[in-house]
Amino acid sequence: MSERPRVDLYSDTQTRPSRAMREAMANAEVGDEQRNEDPTVRELCSMVAELLGKDAALFLPSGTMCNEIAYRTHTQPGDEIILHETSHAMHFEGGAPAALSGVMLRPLPGERGMFTADQVREAIRGNGPHFQRSRLVSVENTTNLGGGAVWSVRTLNEIADAAHERGLATHMDGARLMNAVVASGVSAADFASGYDSAWIDMSKGLGAPVGGVLAGSHDFIGQALRHKHQFGGAMRQAGIIAAAGVYALKHNVDRLAEDHDNAKRFARLIAQIDGIGLDPDAIETNMIWFDVAGTGLTAPQVSERLLRHGVRIGAMDKRLMRAVTHLDVDTAGVEEAARALRVVVGEK
Numbered sequence: 235m236s237e238r239p240r241v242d243l244y245s246d247t248q249t250r251p252s253r254a255m256r257e258a259m260a261n262a263e264v265g266d267e268q269r270n271e272d273p274t275v276r277e278l279c280s281m282v283a284e285l286l287g288k289d290a291a292l293f294l295p296s297g298t299m300c301n302e303i304a305y306r307t308h309t310q311p312g313d314e315i316i317l318h319e320t321s322h323a324m325h326f327e328g329g330a331p332a333a334l335s336g337v338m339l340r341p342l343p344g345e346r347g348m349f350t351a352d353q354v355r356e357a358i359r360g361n362g363p364h365f366q367r368s369r370l371v372s373v374e375n376t377t378n379l380g381g382g383a384v385w386s387v388r389t390l391n392e393i394a395d396a397a398h399e400r401g402l403a404t405h406m407d408g409a410r411l412m413n414a415v416v417a418s419g420v421s422a423a424d425f426a427s428g429y430d431s432a433w434i435d436m437s438k439g440l441g442a443p444v445g446g447v448l449a450g451s452h453d454f455i456g457q458a459l460r461h462k463h464q465f466g467g468a469m470r471q472a473g474i475i476a477a478a479g480v481y482a483l484k485h486n487v488d489r490l491a492e493d494h495d496n497a498k499r500f501a502r503l504i505a506q507i508d509g510i511g512l513d514p515d516a517i518e519t520n521m522i523w524f525d526v527a528g529t530g531l532t533a534p535q536v537s538e539r540l541l542r543h544g545v546r547i548g549a550m551d552k553r554l555m556r557a558v559t560h561l562d563v564d565t566a567g568v569e570e571a572a573r574a575l576r577v578v579v580g581e582k
């Protein structure tokens with residue numbers, strides 16, 4: 235289908251840069267980013283370093299590259315990374331931890347994409363030469379396949395302490411960290427304080443077209459800079475795209491609360507539809523996962539029927555669907571999507 239759906243809840247990656255954001259991009263001051271001479275990239279990096287409470291930051295083309303450069307910087311080939319079994323790096327980064335860093339992954343189970351410090355302590359291996367070396371703990375805040383859940387700072391700090399006590403480093407995939415911040419009132423720096431590296435994605439709910447920013451200590455960022463070159467992530471007049479990130483941090487953070495309200499509204503509306511399974515009280519941020527098995531249709535069937543009504547919601551497997559709210563969908567949009575869902579599950 236080439237025509238754009240009227241209401242696109244497929245992901246918060248579907249946002250298009252607004253006119254004002256494009257103007258900021260067109261007017262950006264630029265320079266050679268590889269030589270650290272791009273003033274707009276430098277501005278964005280210092281904004282994110284301060285936001286995350288770190289010394290320094292690197293602008294990268296994608297969130298995936300933020301994870302993978304952090305992994306490459308924290309580990310050596312043969313090391314092991316402890317993370318959640320549903321994490322993005324485990325499923326959606328093309329096997330990059332193995333391909334680019336030569337590491338093994340140690341997936342942990344746990345509710346809603348989260349795990350505990352006790353699980354981390356149990357997973358850390360002994361020092362014998364027959365073991366791979368446990369080297370890094372990686373968490374996701376908010377969780378993606380975990381349904382947009384927000385970690386408690388206490389659990390995050392307990393995990394970081396458990397890791398650091400045994401000499402492991404810690405990394406936070408904060409693709410949607412600003413959603414966690416707006417939903418909880420906890421600052422990004424407080425969420426990230428126990429984490430040696432952390433990043434935010436500019437191209438999810440913040441609405442920029444490209445980019446992620448990875449932050450950490452001077453030493454970490456210095457080493458990560460070499461890997462940025464190795465991975466081909468060093469750019470030239472990247473201020474054009476960094477300007478969208480600067481704009482997003484100034485204008486699109488507080489408004490994430492609207493996305494969260496729309497997500498809750500959508501969840502409450504669809505919870506009333508026969509055969510739709512979800513707990514509307516479990517919605518914390520901008521994601522709504524729901525089960526359509528009770529309708530007698532599969533998730534791909536529901537997804538396809540919704541498209542004919544101008545609504546796009548992704549099927550994640552046979553029975554589960556995921557809707558994500560964002561700045562290009564308003565309250566009328568989620569109401570329209572809920573009405574369309576009611577209609578399509580009623581069609582025989």
Ligand SMILES: *Cc1c(COP(=O)(O)O)cnc(C)c1O
Pocket residue numbers: 296297298299301322323374376377378407409410435437438445446
């Ligand atoms: C989207 C996402 C990424 C990857 O970001 P891209 O900018 O799409 O490369 C990593 N982690 C999580 C949790 C994500 O949702």
